[in-house]
Amino acid sequence: xxxxxxxxxxxxxxxxxxxxxxxxxxxxxxxxxxxxxxxxxxxxxxxxxxxxxxxxxxxxxxxxxxxxxxxxxxxxxxxxxxxxxxxxxxxxxxxxxxxxxxxxxxxxxxxxxxxxxxxxxxxxxxxxxxxxxxxxxxxxxxxxxxxxxxxxxxxxxxxxxxxxxxxxxxxxxxxxxxxxxxxxxxxxxxxxxxxxxxxxxxxxxxxxxxxxxxxxxxxxxxxxxxxxxxxxxxxxxxxxxxxxxxxxxxxxxxxxxxxxxxxxxxxxxxxxxxxxxxxxxxxxxxxxxxxxxxxxxxxxxxxxxxxxxxxxxxxxxxxxxxxxxxxxxxxxxxxxxxxxxxxxxxxxxxxxxxxxxxxxxxxxxxxxxxxxxxxxxxxxxxxxxx
Amino acid sequence: xxxxxxxxxxxxxxxxxxxxxxxxxxxxxxxxxxxxxxxxxxxxxxxxxxxxxxxxxxxxxxxxxxxxxxxxxxxxxxxxxxxxxxxxxxxxxxxxxxxxxxxxxxx
Numbered sequence: 001x002x003x004x005x006x007x008x009x010x011x012x013x014x015x016x017x018x019x020x021x022x023x024x025x026x027x028x029x030x031x032x033x034x035x036x037x038x039x040x041x042x043x044x045x046x047x048x049x050x051x052x053x054x055x056x057x058x059x060x061x062x063x064x065x066x067x068x069x070x071x072x073x074x075x076x077x078x079x080x081x082x083x084x085x086x087x088x089x090x091x092x093x094x095x096x097x098x099x100x101x102x103x104x105x106x107x108x109x110x111x112x113x114x115x116x117x118x119x120x121x122x123x124x125x126x127x128x129x130x131x132x133x134x135x136x137x138x139x140x141x142x143x144x145x146x147x148x149x150x151x152x153x154x155x156x157x158x159x160x161x162x163x164x165x166x167x168x169x170x171x172x173x174x175x176x177x178x179x180x181x182x183x184x185x186x187x188x189x190x191x192x193x194x195x196x197x198x199x200x201x202x203x204x205x206x207x208x209x210x211x212x213x214x215x216x217x218x219x220x221x222x223x224x225x226x227x228x229x230x231x232x233x234x235x236x237x238x239x240x241x242x243x244x245x246x247x248x249x250x251x252x253x254x255x256x257x258x259x260x261x262x263x264x265x266x267x268x269x270x271x272x273x274x275x276x277x278x279x280x281x282x283x284x285x286x287x288x289x290x291x292x293x294x295x296x297x298x299x300x301x302x303x304x305x306x307x308x309x310x311x312x313x314x315x316x317x318x319x320x321x322x323x324x325x326x327x328x329x330x331x332x333x334x335x336x337x338x339x340x341x342x343x344x345x346x347x348x349x350x351x352x353x354x355x356x357x358x359x360x361x362x363x364x365x366x367x368x369x370x371x372x373x374x375x376x377x378x379x380x381x382x383x384x385x386x
Numbered sequence: 387x388x389x390x391x392x393x394x395x396x397x398x399x400x401x402x403x404x405x406x407x408x409x410x411x412x413x414x415x416x417x418x419x420x421x422x423x424x425x426x427x428x429x430x431x432x433x434x435x436x437x438x439x440x441x442x443x444x445x446x447x448x449x450x451x452x453x454x455x456x457x458x459x460x461x462x463x464x465x466x467x468x469x470x471x472x473x474x475x476x477x478x479x480x481x482x483x484x485x486x487x488x489x490x491x492x493x
Contacts, residue, residue, distance in 0.1 A: 055432060063412075064435050066455045070413035071431040094416070098430035099398060106436065 004030055008041040009202030012081040012111050013176050015054045016190065017198035022052035022084065032086055035077040039206060048090035055083045055096055057110040068096060081111060104184030112177050119170060142320045143311035147272045147297075147304070151218035154211055162208040168201060234266040248382040249279040249294035254375045255365050260284050272304050273297050283363065290363035296379065297357040305355045309339055312350055312359055333368055337380065342368050353380040395472045398429045402437050403461060403469045406447050411456040412438060441465065 006025065010018035022032065030043035031050045053073060065075055072093030073085035087093050097103040146152045176193075183190040235243060244251065244265060252259040261282045268276040275298040283290040295312075299305040316328040330341035330350050339352040346368040349360040358379055360367055367376070377383070395403070401423065405415045412434055419427055429437070438459060441447040446465035450458045461469065 062455065063457055064431075067412040067435055068431045070456075071416060073431065094420075094428040094430050096430045096432040098428055099396070099433045102433055102436055 003033070003042060003044040006041040006043065007039060007199075007203075008035050008079065009039055009199055009206050010080075010082070011198075011202050011205050012056060013115065013173060014193050014198035014201065015056050015082050015107075016192040017195055018082065018084075019052055019054040020192055021195065021199075022054065026050040026052050026086070029089070031089065032076045032084060035079045035084070038079055041077075046089040050089050051087040051092055053085045053096045055085065056107055057081050057114075071096070100189040101184045101187040104180045104190055107190075108177065108180055108184065112173065112180065115173055116177075119166070119173065122166070142315055144308065144315050144320070147299075147308050147311065148268060148270050148276065149219065149222055150271050151215055151222050153271060154215040154218060158208055158211040158215060161204070161211060165204045165208055168204060172201065234264070244279070246384075247277055247279065248296055248379050249277060250292060250360050250362050250375055250379055251279075252281060252283045252290070252292055252363070255292075255362050255372075257283055257285075257290065257363060261289075271300065273299050273308070285363070291361055292363055293359070293361040294379065295359040298382075299355045299357065302355045305352050305357050306339075309341075309350065309352045309357050312357065313341060316348075316350070316359075335368065335373075335376075337376075349376070351376065351380060356380050356382070394475075395468070397427060398433060399437060399441075400469070400472055400476075401427055402429065402434065402441070403446065403465055403472075406459050406461045406465070407469075409450050409458050409460040411453075411458045413456070415459075 004025075008018070008021075010021070025032075025043060027049050029046045029049055031046045032052070033042040033044050035041050068075070068085060072087055072091055073096055074088075075083050076086050077084040085096060097106075146155065180190045241259070244263065245253075247265065249265070259281065261284055263279075263281040265277065265279045268278065270276075275296075277294065277296045279292070279294045279296075281292040283292060297305070297308055299308055313330050316330060319327040328343050328348055330343060330348070333340050333342045335351070337351050337353050339350075341350040342348065346366045347361060347364065349358070349367045351358050351360070358376075360376070360379065362372070365372065398419075401419045402415055405418045405422075410418060412431070415438075416429055416431070416434060419429055438447065438457075442449065442459070444464075445462060446468055447459045448462050450460050452458065
């Protein structure tokens with residue numbers, strides 16, 4: 001027995017359009033078997049036409065379904081607050097709802113009011129989430145991380161689509177409310193929404209969920225398997241010092257300090273940041289341990305570098321930058337680079353030149369000192385040690 | 387209270403109450419109305435379910451028993467009264483129409 005698949009993206013607000021779409025297939029003898037993943041409708045072919053009825057929020061229970069079954073309607077799918085009923089092949093039962101005014105009032109009361117409250121609740125939740133993220137301290141969002149994992153590229157797309165879907169949903173719900181209320185008052189059937197518009201609205205409504213699932217999946221894959229970008233490599237312990245020296249980083253020997261102790265360097269890459277070098281070295285000083293750190297980000301575009309620099313500033317201020325110093329407040333300094341920021345005592349620098357951003361810490365050295373400039377230029381341009 | 391809410395019965399309401407002068411289950415009501423009106427009046431399962439619920443809450447009908455998953459209903463005394471009032475209203479309307487037609491024929 002042959003069959004067919006179809007996309008069933010309809011929102012509850014367009015249940016009449018969903019019914020019209022199903023009726024077309026029913027006229028061709030296609031009987032719905034079920035709706036999978038909330039969107040994929042599976043049909044099987046019958047020898048005679050079948051009819052459909054889509055009921056909204058059909059939560060009355062067993063006796064309601066029994067009455068519908070007695071009347072010739074079999075429930076075949078429950079999706080997004082809609083119950084799809086199908087007739088036996090070749091039969092045309094009395095439609096489940098025969099009083100347009102009652103049906104309209106029921107739709108207003110059971111679905112539209114709930115949908116309005118749900119949308120308002122969703123808006124409040126989004127606002128609360130945004131406020132929470134803005135107020136959170138070190139435990140909050142790490143903005144820099146957004147640039148370092150490819151799966152994060154889906155986040156702005158998700159946000160855009162979610163906002164577009166919500167922006168469409170609110171006026172559409174209000175217009176639907178007015179249309180159905182007017183029709184119910186007149187005892188008439190509410191007009192069936194346009195097929196193309198209903199399908200488009202449904203797809204737009206589903207996209208945020210699909211994108212969010214994709215994002216979660218991509219993040220999981222990226223974290224567990226190191227696939228799809230964000231790959232890391234680390235230098236093995238005991239690697240020759242010359243290997244470190246070949247990297248565009250600020251090292252103890254650059255500042256006249258004798259290297260000694262623990263050193264660590266790893267490389268990372270993602271789509272937005274094709275090369276990230278993260279270097280940390282501990283040097284035993286006369287009084288206390290000296291720390292040398294370089295985080296060098298080579299971004300794909302200059303605008304990305306500008307955004308990344310601001311993300312690093314925000315994360316540093318909140319203590320999320322990953323440096324060993326905790327919270328760092330960077331203020332603008334004039335160093336004749338595209339952008340330059342330093343901490344108050346000048347031990348940390350945040351620089352951007354073109355598409356390269358570096359976060360530097362050179363022990364107790366005053367990095368804003370003009371004598372260090374040559375080393376800074378080398379780190380920023382990726383040139384060799386002189 | 388019931389009368390105030392149901393001042394005028396719609397056609398499906400009238401026939402549902404009429405059908406429940408005898409104890410029936412939901413589908414029995416649907417079949418009876420269809421047969422009585424020769425298919426002119428059809429009450430869908432969803433519409434009937436909502437009406438039965440409303441009539442029961444208004445005290446116009448009561449549930450008598452349940453058998454094989456089907457609930458049986460019957461008209462109550464207030465339901466009889468409402469139905470009789472509606473019948474009288476419809477008869478008056480018909481008599482008025484008759485009078486008008488007779489007058490027109492006499493002219």
